[in-house]
Amino acid sequence: MPHRLEKRVLLEHASEPALRTLDGYRRLAGGYATLERSYKEMEQDEVLKELEDSGLRGRGGAGFAMGKKASFLPRGDMPKYLCCNADESEPGAFKDRELMQRNPHQLIEGIAIAALAADAGHAFIFIRGEYDEQADILDQAVAEAYEAGYLGTNILGCHRDLELVVHRGAGAYICGEETALLDALEGKRGNPRLKPPFPAVQGLYGGPTLINNVETLSNVPHIVRRGAEWFRGFGTEQSPGTKVVSISGGVKRPGNYEVELGIPTRELVYELAGGPEDGHEIKAFFPGGSSSPVLTAEEGLDLPYSFEAMAEAGSMLGSGSIIVCDDRVSIPHLALRTARFYHHESCGKCVPCREGTNWTVKMLERMVRGEATPMDLDVVSSVQQNIIGHCLCVLGDSMAMPVGAMVRKFREEFEQVMEDPDLVLDPHAVVRGAPETLGAST
Amino acid sequence: MSPVDGAGISNPNLPVDPAVSEGRIPGRAEEEIPELHEVGCPPELQERIETLMGRYPDRRSASIPALWAVQERYGWCTPEGIRQAAAVMRVTPAYLESVASFYDLLHTQPVGTHRIEVCTNISCWMRGGDRLLDAFEAAADGDDENFYVTGFECLGACDIAPMASIDQRYYGPLEAAETGVAIEQLRAGDEVLPEKALARRGLAGDG
Ligand SMILES: Cc1cc2nc3c(=O)[nH]c(=O)nc-3n(C[C@H](O)[C@H](O)[C@H](O)COP(=O)(O)O)c2cc1C
Ligand code: SF4
Ligand code: FES
Numbered sequence: 001m002p003h004r005l006e007k008r009v010l011l012e013h014a015s016e017p018a019l020r021t022l023d024g025y026r027r028l029a030g031g032y033a034t035l036e037r038s039y040k041e042m043e044q045d046e047v048l049k050e051l052e053d054s055g056l057r058g059r060g061g062a063g064f065a066m067g068k069k070a071s072f073l074p075r076g077d078m079p080k081y082l083c084c085n086a087d088e089s090e091p092g093a094f095k096d097r098e099l100m101q102r103n104p105h106q107l108i109e110g111i112a113i114a115a116l117a118a119d120a121g122h123a124f125i126f127i128r129g130e131y132d133e134q135a136d137i138l139d140q141a142v143a144e145a146y147e148a149g150y151l152g153t154n155i156l157g158c159h160r161d162l163e164l165v166v167h168r169g170a171g172a173y174i175c176g177e178e179t180a181l182l183d184a185l186e187g188k189r190g191n192p193r194l195k196p197p198f199p200a201v202q203g204l205y206g207g208p209t210l211i212n213n214v215e216t217l218s219n220v221p222h223i224v225r226r227g228a229e230w231f232r233g234f235g236t237e238q239s240p241g242t243k244v245v246s247i248s249g250g251v252k253r254p255g256n257y258e259v260e261l262g263i264p265t266r267e268l269v270y271e272l273a274g275g276p277e278d279g280h281e282i283k284a285f286f287p288g289g290s291s292s293p294v295l296t297a298e299e300g301l302d303l304p305y306s307f308e309a310m311a312e313a314g315s316m317l318g319s320g321s322i323i324v325c326d327d328r329v330s331i332p333h334l335a336l337r338t339a340r341f342y343h344h345e346s347c348g349k350c351v352p353c354r355e356g357t358n359w360t361v362k363m364l365e366r367m368v369r370g371e372a373t374p375m376d377l378d379v380v381s382s383v384q385q386n387i388i389g390h391c392l393c394v395l396g397d398s399m400a401m402p403v404g405a406m407v408r409k410f411r412e413e414f415e416q417v418m419e420d421p422d423l424v425l426d427p428h429a430v431v432r433g434a435p436e437t438l439g440a441s442t
Numbered sequence: 443m444s445p446v447d448g449a450g451i452s453n454p455n456l457p458v459d460p461a462v463s464e465g466r467i468p469g470r471a472e473e474e475i476p477e478l479h480e481v482g483c484p485p486e487l488q489e490r491i492e493t494l495m496g497r498y499p500d501r502r503s504a505s506i507p508a509l510w511a512v513q514e515r516y517g518w519c520t521p522e523g524i525r526q527a528a529a530v531m532r533v534t535p536a537y538l539e540s541v542a543s544f545y546d547l548l549h550t551q552p553v554g555t556h557r558i559e560v561c562t563n564i565s566c567w568m569r570g571g572d573r574l575l576d577a578f579e580a581a582a583d584g585d586d587e588n589f590y591v592t593g594f595e596c597l598g599a600c601d602i603a604p605m606a607s608i609d610q611r612y613y614g615p616l617e618a619a620e621t622g623v624a625i626e627q628l629r630a631g632d633e634v635l636p637e638k639a640l641a642r643r644g645l646a647g648d649g
Binding site for chain 1: 506545
């Protein structure tokens with residue numbers, strides 16, 4: 001039995017292994033009935049309207065209204081495309097993995113219905129290459145859906161076609177950025193494109209393209225089946241619906257929990273994820289993956305977990321991934337880890353990001369080695385300021401925002417580390433005290 | 443024209459140099475697309491790549507899948523394998539090389555048979571990912587022919603931190619002491635740490 005705080009819509013029946021098969025999906029979840037109804041009885045505009053009215057916001061990071069984005073696609077006979085973003089490579093995020101692994105048909109049905117709204121004839125699931133197991137599961141499910149006539153030509157005799165291809169990436173975080181994803185899908189190195197034009201107007205192969213996250217698209221069958229009003233019955237005015245939240249780091253029960261948006265963050269972290277290890281306290285957390293500015297426990301734990309509350313607090317809900325840092329985590333080392341990731345993943349196309357991530361890593365390394373001066377802290381801060389808003393895509397900002405927040409909120413800790421020779425000695429000085437104990441009680 | 447690949451293609455306002463879209467490496471002489479009969483492509487590989495190309499509106503979209511097929515066949519993206527794929531796809535080998543070198547999972551150098559990627563990103567690091575990586579390296583004991591052990595960025599399984607991907611399957615949470623067992627199981631061709639396989643885990647909220 002799920003905890004009373006969980007509200008499972010996307011993860012309903014997900015504990016049943018049979019859900020993964022087409023038969024199981026039909027039997028347990030009434031699967032594909034909505035596809036059938038929408039293809040047979042609904043017009044493009046009706047589907048679009050339902051999605052717009054629902055207020056469903058993108059679950060991939062930016063939180064843009066899904067129905068609105070779909071409505072931006074021009075009408076006409078040109079080929080249009082739908083891309084499902086299953087790249088999920090932001091540190092802390094692992095919800096799409098769970099959704100694809102346990103309920104692949106929900107996603108396929110969502111893609112097929114969204115394709116109706118976008119009038120797309122060709123759809124792709126761009127899945128990160130590391131998710132080989134989930135890609136195998138999707139391949140299998142897509143084959144079953146073709147077999148049953150839910151994909152392919154003349155779907156259910158309705159004179160509509162949809163081809164769906166599972167496309168495996170090969171390991172590059174930047175391919176999750178929507179325009180880099182398009183380049184990767186076109187067979188190139190995954191470099192972001194200049195926007196505008198936006199993908200809705202000129203995307204894959206130059207055609208109008210709708211790009212949405214796995215979780216966003218998994219919501220679609222439910223909304224079209226039960227209506228926008230029903231969907232708005234969950235969550236808050238500005239953040240309707242449920243959210244699969246990935247919680248990891250210093251908690252007793254890390255994992256994915258589906259809750260109504262707007263629930264107190266404390267309940268998510270303490271009641272669902274079990275709170276910190278015994279004898280420890282939460283110091284800070286990333287509310288929305290490693291690109292979201294960290295919040296201190298005092299700042300953040302009592303906020304509702306919604307797009308608007310996190311934005312008001314100067315952070316973001318992002319992909320909905322909470323990474324908890326307990327009192328053993330050294331924030332300067334955390335900043336370094338974070339910066340290294342973005343430095344490694346920067347595609348190098350623009351200078352502020354390529355050089356800024358490089359500089360930040362070098363400065364932070366100097367700090368944790370005890371070779372920096374207090375003035376360097378201001379330099380690090382100013383480097384972050386100079387990255388934000390000056391890059392082609394948001395990867396640069398994705399480092400600058402959390403690192404900037406760490407320096408601002410935990411300045412004393414940085415100053416301590418710069419002086420404390422103990423921390424200098426241990427290159428793995430990840431957590432203070434005895435790292436062995438972290439995770440021992442789970 | 444920016445030497446950074448593809449800059450012009452993405453931006454409709456810039457003139458597109460066809461050499462860039464074909465992936466010419468600046469400074470290198472114009473490269474020819476090899477002919478199929480010159481490269482000795484195994485028929486299964488050719489057929490596989492042709493099937494992959496058929497799935498996309500534009501054949502070049504199959505470049506990553508084709509490189510995966512090459513890697514599967516030869517263990518890594520060998521220069522010969524890349525030439526074979528290029529001949530089938532009608533693109534230059536340099537184009538495919540430039541694609542392969544962009545992605546962490548495509549190897550343009552030989553690697554060991556078994557691939558062990560140990561996550562050292564935030565959530566795993568907090569739970570001992572660095573020590574897990576050290577332990578795997580020690581357990582593999584320099585046997586580079588059989589084992590490729592590397593640190594990796596977040597693999598999207600922070601719920602089982604610290605974790606590793608072993609031959610494209612996820613395992614966690616792992617103890618340093620289990621690395622020796624895993625290496626022995628790989629050597630013996632046995633199932634690896636079955637009780638730690640992600641596929642066997644239930645939903646966190648089911649208790
Ligand atoms: C560097 C970077 C990485 C991203 N990675 C992902 C990702 O892995 N998955 C995802 O859905 N969106 C990712 N995004 C957001 C996408 O660009 C895009 O906004 C999203 O896929 C749109 O889908 P949604 O509206 O349904 O959220 C990333 C953005 C950036 C800048
Ligand atoms: S911000 Fe970074 S990742 Fe994005 S385009 Fe510029 S260099 Fe590439
Ligand atoms: S941090 Fe290791 S899997 Fe995410």
